[in-house]
Each structure stands twice: as C-alpha cells, then as structure tokens.
C-alpha cells in the first residue's frame with residue numbers, strides 16, 4: 001500500500017484495505033466487529049482517517065503561488081486565530097488549537113484565505129507541532145520572499161490529555177521566525193498583536 005487517494009478506483013481499493021485494518025483493530029481490542037453498532041465502523045473510520053490526512057495530496061506552495069499579487073504595502077500582515085486540527089505522529093491522536101501567521105511584504109502580498117489553507121494542508125498529515133510550525137514558515141517564506149515571516153502555534157494534545165500524563169489544561173506553544181521577526185521589537189509587536197483583542 002502506497003499513497004492514499006480518495007477518488008477513483010485506486011481510492012476505493014485503499015478505502016477497502018483500510019477497512020480491513022480497522023476491523024482487525026476492533027477485533028484486536030477484544031470487541032465484536034460483527035455487532036450492529038460496529039458493522040459500518042471500519043468503513044467510516046477508513047474514510048475519516050483519509051480525510052484527516054488529505055494534506056499529503058495537496059501542494060501548499062502551489063496554493064500560495066496561485067494568489068500572489070504585486071503590492072508596495074510593507075507593514076506587518078497578520079492572520080491570527082487560525083483553527084488547526086492535526087494528528088500527532090507518535091500516537092495518531094488529535095492535537096488542535098490555533099495558528100497565528102504574520103509576514104512583512106517585500107513587493108508581494110498573498111490572498112489572505114491562502115494562509116489558513118496552507119496551515120490546513122500541513123496540519124492534515126501525521127505531524128509533530130514543532131515540524132508543523134517550521135513547514136508553514138518555510139512555505140510562506142519561500143513563496144513570498146518577505147522581509148520576515150512568523151508562525152506561532154498553540155495547541156492541546158489528546159495524547160497528553162487522554163493518556164500518559166493526563167494533563168488536561170496544558171497548552172504547547174511553538175514559534176518560528178525569519179528576517180525582521182528576529183529583531184526583538186518586531187517580534188514583540190507581533191506577539192502583542194496576536195495576544196490582544198480588537199475590542
């Protein structure tokens with residue numbers, strides 16, 4: 001089994017294979033895979049995991065490059081509170097929270113809706129929060145070549161909340177910066193803006 005595609009003949013074949021694996025998991029944990037409530041579960045779970053990892057089939061650089069515009073604006077552009085749902089690659093359990101992304105244009109801006117799309121494409125894969133943060137940063141930095149780029153992610157990890165240390169309220173914060181965001185003043189302005197409400 002190689003790559004997961006949701007459409008076409010090959011896609012159906014992979015869904016069927018995943019169904020088989022989920023049936024074995026259900027049996028493996030001591031459940032009766034043939035009882036009514038679980039009959040269609042392997043199929044539903046197979047489709048769900050394919051949806052939750054559909055980022056592998058998408059190209060984030062293409063998404064950004066499709067909406068680049070020449071513009072002289074050179075103040076900080078921030079898209080904050082981007083909802084984020086991902087799966088930790090160590091336990092295949094969800095982690096979820098918010099991403100905040102900023103860049104300082106250097107001749108080009110990007111259509112604002114593309115930034116959440118890029119976050120989603122990288123999040124819909126098996127991830128660790130640290131790499132997710134860097135991948136988003138690198139993608140935007142390479143496509144826009146801005147004067148600086150910043151990414152902060154705050155997330156809660158189900159693998160910490162439901163198992164292991166069972167810490168219900170801890171949030172993990174990761175951040176990555178390039179260019180002008182390496183200057184304390186610029187970075188602080190960004191951190192201040194993402195932590196304050198407009199009201």
Ligand SMILES: [Zn+2]
Pocket residue numbers: 088089090091092093157159160
């Ligand atoms: Zn984990």
